[in-house]
Amino acid sequence: MTIVVFSGELDKALAAFIIATTGASMGMDVTMFFTFWGLNILKKNEAKMGGKGFKQKMFSLLNKGGTKRLKLSHFHMFGLGTWMMKLVMKDSHYPSIDEFITMAKEMGVKMIPCSTTCGMFGLTDVSFRSGVESIAGAAYFLGEARQSKVTLFI
């Protein structure tokens, strides 16, 4: 199974990781390709300002990313909705997005950052949390996708 993770919202990230971990537990080879806002899910929470030149630096400052900064796509409500969502998940003993990422890694899910987005935003391998694969391009993704029976775009 291959999944393009384009979105960087908490709920969409959860959906992607729920499908990925379930696929892995069903014995599927799972590759997740993170592009555009999806890369924010993989960024370190404590990332410093990076990139070359003013524009990239501004982007890294305004679009810091990291799992702690992910918002809900609906009901964010200046953070109140997202905070409530996290509480509801905790009350239900549901894994956090960080736990899902760790679980996915342990189950052999490959998480790949998109090279174009990394290039444009001035991101390198050190921008991402541990467990993330090397940066790769669309051809690598399609190489995997053409062999997989399920491809999703989230």
Place this chain on the structure above:
Amino acid sequence: MKADATLDCFGLYCPVPIVKTAQKIKELNTGQILEVLADDKGIKQDMPAWCKATGNECLGIEESGGEIKAYVRKTQK
């Protein structure tokens, strides 16, 4: 049904019971039976689908008063 191991998934939502089942079944020997306790109704559809995908045998699902018990015989290689 007599089980060789039990996995308690009460209060856990999809896909956690399935993910935990996949981890737990590794500890069992071929032919042994795993009992999964859950209250997420999705498991009634999910467990047979998971068994079919992984080559295990779903022996049956019992439900009483919101408590669901799923039985899986390890037959996967």
